[in-house]
Amino acid sequence: MSDPSFELLRPWLQNAPEPTLWLADENLIGSRLHPTPSVTMISNRLDLVDAARAIGWRADWSDFDLSGRADGSVARIVYRVSKEKPLVHHCINEAWRVLRTGGELILSGDKSEGVKGYLDRAKKLFGDGELEKVSGNCWRGRFIRTEQTGTRLDDREYEQLRPACRDQEHTFWSKPGVFGWDKVDKGSAFLIDHLDDFVAALAAPPDRILDLGCGYGYLTLKAARFGAPIVATDNNAAAVAACRRNIAEYAIDAEVVPASCGEGIKQRFALILCNPPFHAGFSVEDDLTERFLDATARLLETGGIAGFVVNRHIMLERRAAGRFRRIETLAENGSFKLVLLADAICPESRLFP
Numbered sequence: 001m002s003d004p005s006f007e008l009l010r011p012w013l014q015n016a017p018e019p020t021l022w023l024a025d026e027n028l029i030g031s032r033l034h035p036t037p038s039v040t041m042i043s044n045r046l047d048l049v050d051a052a053r054a055i056g057w058r059a060d061w062s063d064f065d066l067s068g069r070a071d072g073s074v075a076r077i078v079y080r081v082s083k084e085k086p087l088v089h090h091c092i093n094e095a096w097r098v099l100r101t102g103g104e105l106i107l108s109g110d111k112s113e114g115v116k117g118y119l120d121r122a123k124k125l126f127g128d129g130e131l132e133k134v135s136g137n138c139w140r141g142r143f144i145r146t147e148q149t150g151t152r153l154d155d156r157e158y159e160q161l162r163p164a165c166r167d168q169e170h171t172f173w174s175k176p177g178v179f180g181w182d183k184v185d186k187g188s189a190f191l192i193d194h195l196d197d198f199v200a201a202l203a204a205p206p207d208r209i210l211d212l213g214c215g216y217g218y219l220t221l222k223a224a225r226f227g228a229p230i231v232a233t234d235n236n237a238a239a240v241a242a243c244r245r246n247i248a249e250y251a252i253d254a255e256v257v258p259a260s261c262g263e264g265i266k267q268r269f270a271l272i273l274c275n276p277p278f279h280a281g282f283s284v285e286d287d288l289t290e291r292f293l294d295a296t297a298r299l300l301e302t303g304g305i306a307g308f309v310v311n312r313h314i315m316l317e318r319r320a321a322g323r324f325r326r327i328e329t330l331a332e333n334g335s336f337k338l339v340l341l342a343d344a345i346c347p348e349s350r351l352f353p
């Protein structure tokens with residue numbers, strides 16, 4: 001499925017002056033583009049960067065960090081606005097800083113995402129700009145950098161990690177751009193409330209734990225009470241940074257591995273905890289679920305168990321069938337359910353049951 005707002009940017013990526021930066025977030029999933037040598041794609045999601053590199057794009061994985069780019073050094077920036085306002089403001093501010101005189105920022109987005117407000121604010125910062133409603137609710141803006149100075153947009157210090165929320169035991173460092181960055185997710189808290197029920201299914205306390213899709217590290221911090229080494233993994237650069245900060249803060253025996261769906265992780269784990277992502281912009285959600293389940297089946301040691309929390313309407317049990325011999329719904333509340341997965345079926349035997 002392609003994203004109409006992103007489609008408005010295609011021509012600006014295809015005939016791009018050197019150097020052009022393409023700030024890419026999850027909305028572009030499903031759009032295939034031939035690489036342009038003058039363009040560097042920058043994304044906070046490792047899977048997008050890997051996919052872009054695989055088809056020949058130059059691509060950097062970072063939390064939209066342009067600090068390595070000198071003022072006035074870039075010819076064009078192409079950006080389809082992200083979901084989070086502080087991130088969008090950060091990208092517009094940084095675009096203004098790094099663009100050279102005569103350089104241009106091309107922005108697009110949908111009315112429901114507040115694109116009109118972003119275009120108006122960018123126009124103020126740049127001093128002028130062309131705004132057009134291209135189709136339906138999709139808008140595009142073009143802003144040329146001049147010598148004129150403008151007022152930076154309020155990005156709530158996007159770059160900084162900060163103490164973002166707390167519960168009785170922990171203060172969690174996080175930032176905009178991380179999943180549920182300023183709260184404890186209710187599903188994850190439900191999983192932790194029942195953690196002992198999951199662990200009771202193991203023959204011994206877990207000796208190695210995986211937090212799959214760790215975000216800022218809530219599950220890692222809570223699972224640290226078992227004293228087992230933890231691997232926390234996520235594909236989002238902001239999440240990886242926040243999780244590392246929380247691990248350091250509480251001196252936890254854990255490492256954070258940037259990876260898409262645990263790819264490249266070689267160890268196996270007695271306990272895997274996961275609150276999987278089911279809503280990823282324009283991506284095919286089912287595919288992401290399947291990939292998280294595949295990773296779990298691959299990374300679970302013999303005798304190990306996985307604890308998943310999902311929205312109670314999601315048919316996780318059905319999707320897990322064929323990958324695990326043991327699938328149990330351990331608890332349910334009005335919103336979420338907790339599913340235990342164990343006894344993974346190796347991919348070869350799935351074909352010949």
Ligand SMILES: C[S@@+](CC[C@H](N)C(=O)[O-])C[C@H]1O[C@@H](n2cnc3c(N)ncnc32)[C@H](O)[C@@H]1O
Pocket residue numbers: 047179180185188212213214215216217218219233234235236239259260261262274275276277278280
């Ligand atoms: C529902 S959140 C859970 C976050 C965290 N475990 C918590 O409980 O607060 C799902 C996490 O999966 C991550 N994620 C999304 N797609 C991913 C992928 N392809 N590979 C690895 N992690 C991914 C997101 O960045 C997000 O942090």
